[in-house]
Amino acid sequence: MSLNNKIAAFWVELTTSPDSYKSQPYEGMLNQLGHVSLGHYIAAIVACSWFVAFGEMPVRLYAGLALCAGYLAFEVIAQKWQGKDTLQDWYFFSIGVGAVYVLFEEIDFDWPYTYLKINVFGLLLVFGLIAASLVVYALPRIKRKYAL
DSSP: OOHHHHHHHHHHHHHHOOOOOTTOHHHHHHHHHHHHHHHHHHHHHHHHHHHHHHSSOOOHHHHHHHHHHHHHHHHHHHHOOOTHHHHHHHHHHHHHHHHHHHHEEEEEEETTEEEEEEOHHHHHHHHHHHHHHHHHHHHHHHHHHHTO
């Protein structure tokens, strides 16, 4: 099997084989951290591309809502509606998107540069939200795995 065929097979399995990791807390948390990372990277790419194309950062609220809505549509189209699993994947993706738009704010604009400031409160909020969400996500899986 060629590398292209292996990559294609991996992509098909990734996008069409949903798994909610019902009794696998570690694997489930890694999966959700992957959704956070994916949202974060896509939002950063969109923000940087927007800046290059239009000379300013996108309106954070509109960009975030568009990305989150687009990902929810992708989840439903690619994996069909899986109920709670779909909502959890979308929620963690949305945290990653929100992190880009909450953590940084423009403080000065001087083409071709823009100066960003890290919002320390936003940083703590995002990390706290990720940690609390992962705990809430993992607890039922830990109970199922260890019959607690």
